[in-house]
Amino acid sequence: MPYQTYTLSNGLRIIHRPTSSAVSYCGFTVNAGTRDESTGKFGLAHFVEHMIFKGTTHRRSWHILNRMETVGGELNAYTTKEETVIYSVFLEEHLSRAMDLLADLVINSQFPAHELEKEREVILDEINSYRDTPSELIYDEFENRLFSGHALGHNILGSQKDLESLCSEDGHIFLTQQYHPGNMIFFSMGKTEFKKIIRLAEHFFSALPLSSHKNNRIPPGHNPPFHIQEKMETFQAHTILGTRAYHMFDPKRHSLYLLNNILGGPGMNSLLNVSLREKTGYVYNVESSVTSYTDTGIFSIYFGSDPKNTEKCLQLIHKELNRLRTTALTQNQLNAAKKQLLGQLGVATENKENTALNMGKNFLHYGSCSTTEEVARRIESITSKEILETANELFSEEKLSTLIFH
Template sequence: MTNYNTYTLQNGLRIIHKPSVAQVVYCGYQIAAGTRDELSGEEGMAHFCEHMTFKGTRTRNALQIINGLEQLGGDLNAFTNKEDTTFYAAIQKEHIAKAVSLLTDIVFNSTYPQHEIDKEVEVICDEIESYNDSPAELIYDEFENMLFEGHPLGHNILGQAEQLRTFKTEDALRFVRRNYLPEKAVFFIYGNVSFKWVVKQLEKEFKQSSGAFAMPSGNPLGIANADITSSLITNSAEQGGAAEQIIKEIGSHQAHVMIGTKGYDIHHPMRIPLYLLNNILGGPSMNARLNLALRERNGLVYTVESTMVSYSDTGMWSIYFGCDPHDVNKCLRLVRRELDKVMQKPLSAHALRTAKQQLKGQIAIACDNREQFALDFGKSYLHYGWEKNVDKLFESIDKVTAGDIQKVANELFATDKLKVLIFR
C-alpha cells in the first residue's frame, strides 16, 4: 500500500507523491509551524496568518485567489493545528497546474495587505465568538491549557479578539518569514499525475517566485520550538490523593466534563497500545465501553468519547461527555469504574482480538476518504519523514498484548494522575 515517490528540491522543500487512478487530485503545502511556534505577544498569529494568506500576493488579489480554483469546480482550503498549518486543494486532474501555481503563490508570496487585515480580523473575531458560544468545543481548549499551562501548546489556536485587532502587516510578515520556509514545508499530492511532472512544475514555480528565494533561509532568529519533553506524563496532582478538579460556571443548561492527563509523544513505544485502548474505551463505535456504560445502560449522555493526541514531544489523553448537571457525579463514578476495570484486569484473548479487528477495520475505512488520507500522509512525512504505511500500522496493532494495555492503563489512569474540568 506504500508506493510513494519522494524528492527534495534545492531550496529544501520536500515532495511526497502517491499515484492513483482517480481523476480528482488532492495536493497542498503543509508547514511545520503552528500555535506552539508563536512567541509571546503572537498568540493566535498562526491561525491569523492562515486566514490572511488568501488575501493577496504580488500577482493576485483576494478575489483572484478565491476564483482561481473554485470557478473550475475545485476546492481551496486551509487549517491550523498546534504544530502545523495546511493549505490544500482538490481539483480535477486537467487543472492541476493551476492548483500548484496558486498554492505556491499564496504560501510563499502573500503580502498580507493592511486593508485586507482590517476586514478579515473581524471575521476571525466572529469565529472566536462563535467558538466561545459552543462549550462542547471550548472545553477542549480550556482543558489543554489546563494540562500545558504556561506552554504554547496550551494556547487557544484562535487567540483573543483584543490582541488580534492589534496585528499589522509587519507582524504577519515577521511570523511567515520565520516559519513559512521551503525547508520547513512539504508539498503532498495524491492523484493520477506524473511525479516527474510534479517535480518540474514545482521547480518552475519557485524559479518564477521572487518571494520564496527572497525569504531568509533556515531560522534567522535562532528561535526553536519550546520543548515540553521534561514534563511528559506529570502534573500537579501527582502528589497523591484525588484528581485535580476545576469547575467553571458558564450558565449552561448542560454540564460539559473533561477528564484526562498528558499522554505519549509520537515516538513513544506505548503510543500504539494507548491508541488501541483509547478506541476500546471511547472510540467512535457504539460498542465503546464508555458509551455502553453512560448512554446505553444508563441513558445519562448523548455523547461520550475519549481522545488521544500525540505531539512531537508529548501528548494528551482525555474523555469528554455532556450530561444534566445533577448527573455529573454519577457519570464520573461510571467513568472511574471503566478505567478501574482496564487497570485491574487484563483483557481476555477474545476481547483483545476483537478490539484489534475493530480498530483495523476503522482505519481501513478511514483510508477510503482520499482527501483525509492525503492530509495524513503529508503530515507524517512533514514531521517524521515517514511514508505512511497502513500495513505496518496493522502489524504494530497486532503486536499489542493484554499486558501492554494494562500497563498503559496503570500509568495514565490512576486517580491522582487525572485532571477534571467541568463547565456548568
C-alpha cells in the same frame, strides 16, 4: 509503490501517492503552529493562515477565491498547535493551476492593511462563535490548563487583545521565518505522473525564500492535576477529564490508540458508551480521544449530561478505567478490539482528503509514511500486557485532571 518522494534543489521535500482517481489533492504542510508564536502575538499563526488568501503581488483576494472555484475545485487551510496546512482539491487536469496558486500564496502574500482589518473582525466573530459552543470550547480550555505556562497552553484562535495588536509586519515576519523549504513539505495525491509533479514543483517553488530560522520548541514541564468547575449558563453540564500522554515518536502510543478505541472510540460498543448511555441513559454523547504532539500528548474523555448526573458519570468512568488497570484483556477481547480498529482504519482510507492530509503530516514529522500493511502489523503486535501497562501509567485517578462547564 505506495508513495514516491523527492527533494528539490532548494531543499523542499515532496511526497506523492499515485491513485487512479480523477480527483487530485496537493498542498503544503508547514512545521509551524500556535506553539511557535511569541508572547503578545497569540493567534498569529492562524491569522497568517487567513491572511495569505487576502492578496499577493499577483492576485487580489477575489482572484484567489475564484482561481480554483471556477473549475470546480476547492482551496482550504487550517492551523493546529504545531502545523499549518494549505491545500487544494481539484480534477487532475488542473494540477498546474493549483500548484501555481499555492506557490503564490506562500511566497508572495502581501497582508494588505484593508483586508487585515476585515479579517480581524472575521476571526473575532469566530472566537465568539466558539464561546457559544461549550462542547467545543471545553477542549481548548482543558488543554490551556493542562499546559498552563507553556507555549501549548493557549488556544489556536488567540485572544481579542492580541488580535487587535497584530499588523501586516507581524504577518510578513512569521511568513518569512516559517514558510521556507526546510520547514515545510509539499504533498500530492492523484494520477499525475510523479516526473511531471517534480517538473512543476521546480518551476513554481524554486522562488521559496531560504531561511536558517528554526523553532525553539521546549517540552512542557510538569503541572499538578486540577479539578475545576466553571460557571456557565448552559442547560447541560460539559465535562472533560484527562491527562498528558505519549508524544508522536513514543512507541507506547500504539497501545494507547487501541486502548482509546476500546474505551471511548467511535464504535457504539465502546466501554463508555455502553456504560454511560446504553445501560444508564445518563448521556447522549461520550467519547475519548488521543492527541500526540512532537514532545507530549493528551488523553481525554468528554461527556455532556444533565448536571444531576455528572458525578454519577464520573464514578462510572473511573470504574471502567480502574477495571482496565487491574484486569488484563483476554486474548479474545484483544483480538476483537484489534479487528474493530483495523476495520475502522480500512474504512477511513476511503476518505481520500484525510488520507492526503495525514500523508503530509506524517512525511513532515517522520520523513516517511506507513503503508496500511505496516500499520496493521503494529496493531496486531500489541499485547494484553502492553494495554495493561498503558492503562496503569495513565489512568490512575490521582493523575487525571477534570474540567466541568455548568
